[in-house]
Amino acid sequence: MYTQIFKEIILDIGHGKQAIKEFTSYCRQNNFGSPINIDRFEKEYHAQSAIWWYTYPSFIFSMLNYALRSMESDTIINMGFFIHDLHLQIYQLHQQQFDTDHAKSFTVYRGQGLSKANFQKLQRTNGCLMGEISTRNGGFTALS
Known part of the structure; x- marks a missing residue:
């Protein structure tokens, strides 16, 4: 809100x-x-x-x-x-x-890269909540 x-x-x-x-x-x-x-x-x-x-x-x-x-x-x-x-x-x-x-919809895409190391960290959080994601230091905290 x-x-x-x-x-x-x-x-x-x-x-x-x-x-x-x-x-x-x-x-x-x-x-x-x-x-x-x-x-x-x-x-x-x-x-x-x-x-x-x-x-x-x-x-x-x-x-x-x-x-x-x-x-x-x-x-x-x-x-x-x-x-x-x-x-x-x-x-x-x-x-x-x-x-x-005439009102036909169209799709716009914008991508963002993710390093392999960060992608692997993200994969390891499967089934967990992600607490904090920081792109400045490239890390995040996973909460169980």
């Missing part, structure tokens, strides 16, 4: 140009991404390029996914403008597809 409320707040808040500067400053302070990519993002980002930036091999994809998985609120709030723009751009593309395909 809290996640849904948080999502609605993030998507409803208006974000200005200052949000990009605050985000890049946050990235520099916390050593997220290379200075070159952060500078490039600050200079070139605009709302219509959110999907491009999300799929571009830089820090944005991993930073956003980690923040959402771990519910890291500071990062999510600092990326609020980006989440809003990404959501809006995906929604607009969906509407275009919906209008041209």
Whole structure:
């Protein structure tokens, strides 16, 4: 329930140009991404390029996914403008597809890699509850 409320707040808040500067400053302070990519993002980002930036091999994809998985609120709030723009751009593309395909459904896939070692650890948890999964250190705790 809290996640849904948080999502609605993030998507409803208006974000200005200052949000990009605050985000890049946050990235520099916390050593997220290379200075070159952060500078490039600050200079070139605009709302219509959110999907491009999300799929571009830089820090944005991993930073956003980690923040959402771990519910890291500071990062999510600092990326609020980006989440809003990404959501809006995906929604607009969906509407275009919906209008041209006359309500036919379509499937979108996004994959994530898992190392062999982590996959083997995951297999050993068969029949157990997984307590904590951490992609930062590549480990997890299995609870019986």
